[in-house]
Amino acid sequence: MSGSREFVRLDGAAVTLVFTLETGDAADCVYLGARLPDGEDLAALAAATARGRHESQPDVPPVPGVLPEGKAGWSGTPAVCLRERTEHAFTECATDFRLVAWEQYPTELILTFHDALLGVDIEQSWWLGASSMVCAEASITNGGGRMLVLDRLSALALPIPRRFSRLTSYTGRWAGEMREHSRPLAPEGFARTSVAGKPGFAGGNWLILEDPASGETLGVHLAWSGDHDTRIDADMVGSADGRAILQMGAAWDGGEVDLEHDVGYRTPTALFALASDRSALAQCFHEHARAAVLPARKGWVPRKVHLNSWEALGFNLSESGLMRLAVDAAAIGIERFVLDDGWFGGRRDDTTSLGDWTVSPDIFPNGLGPLIDHVKSLGMDFGLWVEPEMVSPDSDFYRAHRSGCLHAADRDRPTMRGQLVLNLLDPAISDAVFRQLDALLREYDIAYLKWDHNRDLFPAKARVGSVRNSQTKYFYALLDRLRAAHPQVEIESCSSGGGRIDFGVLSRSHRVWPSDNNDAIERLRIIPAWSQFLPLEVLGSHVGPSPNPITGRRAAMDFRAKVAMFGHMGVEADPARMTDKERATLAAHIALYKQWRGVLHAGDLHRLAHPDPNVTGMMVTHEGKALALAAQTAFSPVFDAAPVRLAGLEPGARYRVTLPEPWPPRAKHYLANSDSWREGLVLSGAALMTQGLALPLTHPETAWLIALERLPQ
Ligand code: GLA
Numbered sequence: 272m273s274g275s276r277e278f279v280r281l282d283g284a285a286v287t288l289v290f291t292l293e294t295g296d297a298a299d300c301v302y303l304g305a306r307l308p309d310g311e312d313l314a315a316l317a318a319a320t321a322r323g324r325h326e327s328q329p330d331v332p333p334v335p336g337v338l339p340e341g342k343a344g345w346s347g348t349p350a351v352c353l354r355e356r357t358e359h360a361f362t363e364c365a366t367d368f369r370l371v372a373w374e375q376y377p378t379e380l381i382l383t384f385h386d387a388l389l390g391v392d393i394e395q396s397w398w399l400g401a402s403s404m405v406c407a408e409a410s411i412t413n414g415g416g417r418m419l420v421l422d423r424l425s426a427l428a429l430p431i432p433r434r435f436s437r438l439t440s441y442t443g444r445w446a447g448e449m450r451e452h453s454r455p456l457a458p459e460g461f462a463r464t465s466v467a468g469k470p471g472f473a474g475g476n477w478l479i480l481e482d483p484a485s486g487e488t489l490g491v492h493l494a495w496s497g498d499h500d501t502r503i504d505a506d507m508v509g510s511a512d513g514r515a516i517l518q519m520g521a522a523w524d525g526g527e528v529d530l531e532h533d534v535g536y537r538t539p540t541a542l543f544a545l546a547s548d549r550s551a552l553a554q555c556f557h558e559h560a561r562a563a564v565l566p567a568r569k570g571w572v573p574r575k576v577h578l579n580s581w582e583a584l585g586f587n588l589s590e591s592g593l594m595r596l597a598v599d600a601a602a603i604g605i606e607r608f609v610l611d612d613g614w615f616g617g618r619r620d621d622t623t624s625l626g627d628w629t630v631s632p633d634i635f636p637n638g639l640g641p642l643i644d645h646v647k648s649l650g651m652d653f654g655l656w657v658e659p660e661m662v663s664p665d666s667d668f669y670r671a672h673r674s675g676c677l678h679a680a681d682r683d684r685p686t687m688r689g690q691l692v693l694n695l696l697d698p699a700i701s702d703a704v705f706r707q708l709d710a711l712l713r714e715y716d717i718a719y720l721k722w723d724h725n726r727d728l729f730p731a732k733a734r735v736g737s738v739r740n741s742q743t744k745y746f747y748a749l750l751d752r753l754r755a756a757h758p759q760v761e762i763e764s765c766s767s768g769g770g771r772i773d774f775g776v777l778s779r780s781h782r783v784w785p786s787d788n789n790d791a792i793e794r795l796r797i798i799p800a801w802s803q804f805l806p807l808e809v810l811g812s813h814v815g816p817s818p819n820p821i822t823g824r825r826a827a828m829d830f831r832a833k834v835a836m837f838g839h840m841g842v843e844a845d846p847a848r849m850t851d852k853e854r855a856t857l858a859a860h861i862a863l864y865k866q867w868r869g870v871l872h873a874g875d876l877h878r879l880a881h882p883d884p885n886v887t888g889m890m891v892t893h894e895g896k897a898l899a900l901a902a903q904t905a906f907s908p909v910f911d912a913a914p915v916r917l918a919g920l921e922p923g924a925r926y927r928v929t930l931p932e933p934w935p936p937r938a939k940h941y942l943a944n945s946d947s948w949r950e951g952l953v954l955s956g957a958a959l960m961t962q963g964l965a966l967p968l969t970h971p972e973t974a975w976l977i978a979l980e981r982l983p984q
Pocket residue numbers: 581611612621656723725765766767768784787
């Protein structure tokens with residue numbers, strides 16, 4: 272194939288990628304879009320988008336393609352950065368990787384690049400996953416015998432078709448995850464690097480590019496629970512055709528990835544999907560998550576309703592208090608009782624005892640057995656909170672393993688939330704943590720672990736130098752080892768809320784904790800943002816207390832409960848502190864959730880567009896059934912509220928539409944024809960999607976559920 276120029280296409284059900292492969296030179300992706308017809312002339316396709324050289328370009332305009340480098344005048348971020356260790360210094364290598372081979376399989380393309388001077392190979396794999404999701408990975412091997420360190424290798428370098436000119440990224444904070452920011456893709460491009468040893472609240476591991484003219488949407492993700500680097504170089508000097516290039520990869524500290532000692536390095540997987548709009552994009556990500564990411568689903572759907580002790584009791588734990596809470600939980604329909612922080616060692620507040628994963632005799636004189644037996648006798652199973660990667664300086668574990676935390680030699684050990692991070696690269700530490708967790712899971716009937724991670728990784732240093740990258744691999748290894756020993760135990764990934772949410776951790780867990788913020792109004796922003804990528808069944812969604820402990824806002828139980836149904840529902844409040852009416856309302860919504868979770872957790876999610884920015888709507892359709900939520904967060908006079916238009920229905924089919932009760936108390940007297948809403952109106956999909964339903968959404972914090980059932984033709 273030497274010196275040849277070939278065209279190769281990769282087809283998914285709805286997407287085609289066309290690559291131009293020039294052996295001895297570059298590889299480029301010249302088409303990314305809707306599925307092309309068979310027989311398309313790929314040479315003509317490439318020619319149609321190629322441009323001639325203009326006056327101020329290098330004589331041979333560089334083709335950054337799918338492996339951009341700083342050679343030949345291209346000024347963007349290189350996909351690969353290597354340094355060579357000489358006797359006295361590290362010298363940056365001028366790389367020159369050329370395509371030397373490629374292999375094509377029905378749904379995969381493997382490209383091999385070689386730098387002849389350095390003797391280094393890079394292999395890129397591009398393959399189609401479930402639901403036309405495109406996955407990409409790269410690996411590098413040093414066959415040249417030089418002493419090299421790798422500073423960067425992008426998992427994905429994707430030339431972006433120019434129609435994708437609108438960019439949406441996310442920023443966030445503790446209790447304020449996934450704030451969406453949309454703007455034109457400016458010449459400055461985009462750059463986001465996380466530094467906390469996890470994707471973090473200001474995640475750059477999720478990104479959306481859109482064509483404003485057609486609504487066509489490209490969603491991108493890096494499946495990695497450590498630090499990432501995401502960038503789009505949009506206005507590059509020397510660029511052959513002006514396309515932007517998007518890159519995603521893991522990030523680490525200089526010198527950490529040593530190609531001298533390591534066999535090589537393989538990136539995590541980057542993924543992207545193309546869809547006709549935001550709802551279709553969500554469905555694409557959800558289908559991929561369900562089919563290819565989440566641990567075998569059998570046995571863990573349907574998702575049980577949780578009661579979590581954190582916002583119910585906090586650190587105010589006693590065996591009798593928990594027994595009482597369990598009785599109250601069972602009475603409202605809870606199926607899993609989760610004991611959060613405070614059950615172990617001397618942990619009476621958050622300053623102490625992380626690392627001592629033994630049951631506190633002060634609270635549980637006879638261990639956890641009596642509580643678990645009690646919970647099980649009430650028909651629930653039992654879950655437990657742990658934070659295995661962390662240690663409190665005030666703990667027996669720390670006193671026994673003082674050198675076992677991440678720290679810079681002879682420097683202070685700054686804490687965060689009063690804690691330090693364990694060095695999981697040290698086999699003695701990882702093993703000691705494993706043994707404690709393993710002993711707990713062996714001794715007790717524990718169905719579920721809420722695995723938390725509440726501290727950033729600073730300094731990410733150990734005796735071996737920086738461990739910013741390796742710590743994540745060892746976290747995976749620890750979790751994998753525990754799951755292999757206890758495959759029946761479900762895992763939730765939590766990191767002060769949504770600080771570590773990605774397909775890497777989700778391939779080893781069953782749900783994530785999207786935010787510590789249970790305020791329903793906040794959740795109406797946070798859940799739609801996460802569910803752009805993640806299916807509702809993995810998004811923990813709890814009814815918290817009122818007033819909410821984080822925002823101070825009060826909200827009616829009806830509103831809190833309806834909002835919490837759209838996720839993996841739970842309760843994080845003490846039923847004993849609710850009025851009888853609130854408890855009854857909550858129990859009724861838990862019953863509704865049980866009735867509808869088969870739809871919510873298997874169906875297609877649709878965002879409902881509404882002219883009022885204070886109305887949020889989402890809807891899930893599945894096998895002729897659908898449940899929608901329409902929620903109002905601010906005041907809107909009754910005649911101003913536009914009808915809620917539904918989505919994802921068959922226009923010609925007829926549906927029975929009901930509004931499941933309980934109805935929002937303050938709004939229900941605005942409802943015309945209550946009886947017909949109870950019996951059900953029969954309307955076509957076309958009418959429901961075009962005209963919609965005039966629901967009373969007058970009062971702030973009003974939410975309605977809309978149930979649909981397709982009638983036989
Ligand atoms: C983190 C979690 C919370 C709770 C507390 C307990 O903040 O996100 O849900 O478990 O820890 O300390």
